[in-house]
Amino acid sequence: xxxxxxxxxxxxxxxxxxxxxxxxxxxxxxxxxxxxxxxxxxxxxxxxxxxxxxxxxxxxxxxxxxxxxxxxxxxxxxxxxxxxxxxxxxxxxxxxxxxxxxxxxxxxxxxxxxxxxxxxxxxxxxxx
Amino acid sequence: xxxxxxxxxxxxxxxxxxxxxxxxxxxxxxxxxxxxxxxxxxxxxxxxxxxxxxxxxxxxxxxxxxxxxxxxxxxxxxxxxxxxxxxxxxxxxxxxxxxxxxxxxxxxxxxxxxxxxxxxxxxxxxxxxxxxxxxxxxxxxxxxxxxxxxxxxxxxxxxxxxxxxxxxxxxxxxxxxxxxxxxxxxxxxxxxxxxxxxxxxxxxxxxxxxxxxxxxxxxxxxxxxxxxxxxxxxxxxxxxxxxxxxxxxxxxxxxxxxxxxxxxxxxxxxxxxxxxxxxxxxxxxxxxxxxxxxxxxxxxxxxxxxxxxxxxxxxxxxxxxxxxxxxxxxxxxxxxxxxxxxxxxxxxxxxxxxxxxxxxxxxxxxxxxxxxxxxxxxxxxxxxxxxxxxxxxxxxxxx
Numbered sequence: 001x002x003x004x005x006x007x008x009x010x011x012x013x014x015x016x017x018x019x020x021x022x023x024x025x026x027x028x029x030x031x032x033x034x035x036x037x038x039x040x041x042x043x044x045x046x047x048x049x050x051x052x053x054x055x056x057x058x059x060x061x062x063x064x065x066x067x068x069x070x071x072x073x074x075x076x077x078x079x080x081x082x083x084x085x086x087x088x089x090x091x092x093x094x095x096x097x098x099x100x101x102x103x104x105x106x107x108x109x110x111x112x113x114x115x116x117x118x119x120x121x122x123x124x125x126x127x128x
Numbered sequence: 129x130x131x132x133x134x135x136x137x138x139x140x141x142x143x144x145x146x147x148x149x150x151x152x153x154x155x156x157x158x159x160x161x162x163x164x165x166x167x168x169x170x171x172x173x174x175x176x177x178x179x180x181x182x183x184x185x186x187x188x189x190x191x192x193x194x195x196x197x198x199x200x201x202x203x204x205x206x207x208x209x210x211x212x213x214x215x216x217x218x219x220x221x222x223x224x225x226x227x228x229x230x231x232x233x234x235x236x237x238x239x240x241x242x243x244x245x246x247x248x249x250x251x252x253x254x255x256x257x258x259x260x261x262x263x264x265x266x267x268x269x270x271x272x273x274x275x276x277x278x279x280x281x282x283x284x285x286x287x288x289x290x291x292x293x294x295x296x297x298x299x300x301x302x303x304x305x306x307x308x309x310x311x312x313x314x315x316x317x318x319x320x321x322x323x324x325x326x327x328x329x330x331x332x333x334x335x336x337x338x339x340x341x342x343x344x345x346x347x348x349x350x351x352x353x354x355x356x357x358x359x360x361x362x363x364x365x366x367x368x369x370x371x372x373x374x375x376x377x378x379x380x381x382x383x384x385x386x387x388x389x390x391x392x393x394x395x396x397x398x399x400x401x402x403x404x405x406x407x408x409x410x411x412x413x414x415x416x417x418x419x420x421x422x423x424x425x426x427x428x429x430x431x432x433x434x435x436x437x438x439x440x441x442x443x444x445x446x447x448x449x450x451x452x453x454x455x456x457x458x459x460x461x462x463x464x465x466x467x468x469x470x471x472x473x474x475x476x477x478x479x480x481x482x483x484x485x486x487x488x489x490x491x492x493x494x495x496x497x498x499x500x501x502x503x504x505x506x507x508x509x510x511x512x513x514x515x516x517x518x519x520x521x522x523x524x525x526x527x
Contacts, residue, residue: 105308107311110315
């Protein structure tokens with residue numbers, strides 16, 4: 001079964017890269033460009049994994065995520081945070097759902113794909 | 129002529145009249161009954177004009193007269209005045225400051241009879257005091273001006289620093305985003321997911337990928353150095369068993385060392401206690417040192433990573449049997465962009481920032497890093513980190 005990945009990034013070039021990379025890697029991809037689209041896709045379409053940019057325009061991606069958890073977003077959905085500052089530590093460490101990872105930009109797409117494959121497979125095993 | 133210790137009256141009179149200070153005596157009414165030539169000369173009067181005719185208040189300012197009226201009766205009773213400042217008025221009306229000391233002479237009935245007063249002209253001293261005061265006031269004004277300038281400069285610096293921090297943040301985001309795109313698409317094409325590519329296309333894109341990786345590293349190191357230097361970097365100090373990190377780092381580079389036919393080993397020379405450090409940053413330092421050692425050591429050579437406890441520090445060494453470093457380069461090797469060798473023995477490129485960053489990380493830990501090397505024989509890079517035996521929470525997670 002193809003995994004459903006929700007990509008949330010305010011940068012068009014990042015959204016396009018993710019769309020191409022993940023589609024060609026066999027995933028179903030949903031793309032959100034701001035916190036409102038994020039909310040819409042996350043709450044209505046139940047992704048298997050969320051890839052979320054920490055700097056979401058003027059919004060803090062982590063805070064947006066935490067707010068969605070309060071609104072009923074499934075905590076079990078793993079989140080991969082992307083950060084341009086991840087060489088040090090993120091400004092406010094993301095409080096996890098069940099699983100989160102932090103990948104720094106520029107990242108290796110192969111590494112991201114491997115991580116996603118592992119997460120989706122693990123989720124599917126749990127479901128069965 | 130009388131002897132030295134038995135002066136004649138003439139000699140005494142001479143001493144009295146020509147002393148470098150003024151002498152005078154006042155009767156119970158404050159009238160001059162004796163005065164020496166020096167004081168007469170200062171005042172501009174003759175002896176005839178003064179003796180029996182003028183009183184001390186006659187040569188005082190109005191303020192001085194008031195003081196004398198209050199203080200003379202007390203003097204006549206107590207018998208002594210020490211270093212009282214007065215302003216005396218000359219015959220021509222001008223004034224000059226003096227320091228006056230006096231003792232009273234009493235008669236047989238214990239009644240005041242006359243004063244023996246000594247007067248010192250302190251005009252020069254007062255002038256010097258005024259000049260000093262002026263200089264002090266001027267200096268204070270200069271200091272105030274400079275302080276204002278410094279405060280302004282400080283505010284400007286603070287503002288520039290904030291701008292620089294903002295720039296680092298913006299640069300970090302703005303540069304890394306397009307770089308991610310470039311790396312991402314190259315990776316996608318090279319992986320074959322975007323469709324088959326020809327062998328030359330693969331080769332060319334591999335070159336592009338290598339250059340992009342180098343650009344990535346350069347950007348990362350530049351930003352790290354900027355952050356360390358501007359004090360922005362946050363150190364995640366935790367209790368760490370450093371030997372675990374060293375073993376892991378050696379393991380990470382083992383494959384590369386084997387491929388290059390270089391012996392890479394780790395030696396623990398003495399038992400190490402846990403220390404407080406930012407393990408991710410220390411790994412960066414080790415990555416750099418081991419990577420360099422492998423880059424500049426030829427086939428069948430040896431790279432050894434070792435560690436020991438030396439008093440209160442942990443000493444880590446990365447030694448190699450490589451090509452070594454010239455003495456003149458050893459002094460500059462930790463400077464940013466100082467390339468000792470442009471490329472490694474197998475053409476590997478470097479950013480020229482690795483050792484500069486390593487030095488800053490080590491120094492941020494209050495440690496030291498240095499190199500000893502001999503051209504053609506090899507190098508030893510030593511890092512010392514302060515060690516504490518009372519550290520809790522040793523890190524056990526693996527990278």
